[in-house]
Amino acid sequence: MNRTIIKLENVWKIYKMGEVKVNALRGVDLSIKEGEFVSIMGPSGSGKSTCVNMVGCLDVPSKGRISLDGHNIAHLSESELAQIRGRKIGFIFQQFNLIPTLTAIENVMLPMVFQGYSQEDRIKRGKELLALVELQDRMHHRPTELSGGQQQRVAIARSLANNPEVILADEPTGNLDTSTGKNVMDFLMKLNRKEGKTIIMVTHDSYVANAANRVEYLKDGKIIKTKHN
Amino acid sequence: MLNEYFNLALKNLLKRKLRSWLTMIGIFIGIAAVVSLIGLGQGLRNAVIGQFSFLGTDFITVQAGGVQFGPPGSGVVKPLTKDDVEDLNDVNGVKFAIGRLIKTGKTEFDDKVSFNFVGSMPDGEQRKEVEKILGIKAEKGRLLKDGDRLKVVVGNHLLNKDHLGEKLKIGSKILVQGKQFEVVGILESRGSFIIDTVVFMNIDTMREVFDKKDDVSAILVKTRDGANMNIVKENIEKVLRRTRKVDEGEEDFRAELAANNLAALDSTLFAVQLFVYIIAGISLVVGGIGIMNTMYTAVIERTKEIGIMKSIGAKNEDVFILFFFESGLLGMVGGIIGIGIGVGLAKGLAYIGSLQLGSNLIQANISFGLIVGALLFSYLIGSLAGILPAVQASKLSPVEALRYAK
Ligand SMILES: Nc1ncnc2c1ncn2[C@@H]1O[C@H](COP(=O)(O)OP(=O)(O)OP(=O)(O)O)[C@@H](O)[C@H]1O
């Protein structure tokens, strides 16, 4: 397959809560190639979100090495991490996480604001992306005026705003009913197959996980099993 | 880019309208107080300086009547005379002394009656001096000249309907103390109600009309260049004490440096303004704290939103700017409303004042600079109040912020 785009080597994440230490990740090794669709499964509290957040540069490991495109991000400043997040990574969350004061298209355009795109470019791309998730007729609706599935599709469109290489989805269907979840999954799969986006997706649903090329099983902060589909 | 942040900030303010309004109250009270009081204070100062310049500032004025004897010309007081003027001309350090008659007179024109100050103009060289001191210029017609008998020059506001009316023009015949005069000049407005409603006539005519052969109402003394005004004043007092046969401390006349009066006025005005500034300042500080409080609340409320923005590429600076703008905007909108209220208040108070005084002596003087200054200042307060909350917002860790449950 293609080049390795993300590599985790012996990654530890330790949360200190007063005297108590929580080992959320305990030496995770993981490597993901360009264009891959990887699912992460595991019981609640096993460290899935922690792992994905670290890949997404939202957090840095307590120990170990995370390379994006061959660069170690463990020692980058918050500003540099934000740059990488903005350009290379698109997030999709379980709770959709749209900004409630902004309309669908404004939400989709917001990542482009932080990258300094012109208003014209933002509107053009925003419209294209909403069309991609079949929401062009909901452009000026606020999140509260959209269904869960529609909100998640807006979030998918937003994750694509700056044309990132990697999409990180943390339980994207977790708040949706089965058929709506399937619809959202269809869009994610289309992104992987047609646009060649690398996708890392956390899920509890083995049916959803099976859509991936590969499933990684996490337990107690360690990868205990890998399954190739 | 920046206007995008501005839009975002504006949306957030509009979303919580009631809170935004409440937050701005402190700012607009403060700004309204500052704007209206600076406006009125400046207007008041202009008005009073306008009155004083009637006498000139680098002059010594001498009037009959001691401080303890009530206002000059109250009858009991022994008036100053032409002889006193002669005497003062010989005092050491005096360049010249000019005697002037100033009376209240009844003027009539076109069935209208008005009571005004009537002032005398001296003949010859001294005429130019007095014109210069009073700062009078003819807007229409001309100023008086030697030999103008039964001719007058009138102040600009005499044309107002509550005086002689706008029919008054060059060549009009008016009655002063029952005697007919021809109007040969109308003065430019000076912003001093005394000069703007005055009737000037030559000294000889005036002595005739008011039947005052020797009296003078006031003596204007111009000192020689480089002379110490205080010493000249003392010399004048010495001479007058001798000629009027009074002891020191019991003078029935008053010599004053006009400049001293101005300074006294300024310090009174300053005290009033200082008091108001302090109150306005307190209000603005309270307003600023209100903004700070609102912004801290907003940061907590929008913790999750901050996490979201960071997850999609907002740098710490971006988050800072967003909140910083928002609080600056809160201050500025408060300022805009405050300026509106302040201007209204100043104009309203000036209007009430003008009704009370029967003249538009006090005018709200609201300059462009004052408005721009108030606007910038309110933005500044808002921004300053927003710094700490904005720093707090920008420093939130993205993961923690995203985990924050509403
Ligand atoms: N900020 C934090 N402070 C302290 N402990 C934390 C923090 N974030 C996560 N943890 C702990 O780390 C462990 C892993 O958490 P994580 O959120 O990654 O689990 P998860 O696999 O995503 O679970 P779920 O399926 O419930 O979302 C948990 O024990 C959690 O309590």
Ligand SMILES: [Mg+2]
């Ligand atoms: Mg999780």
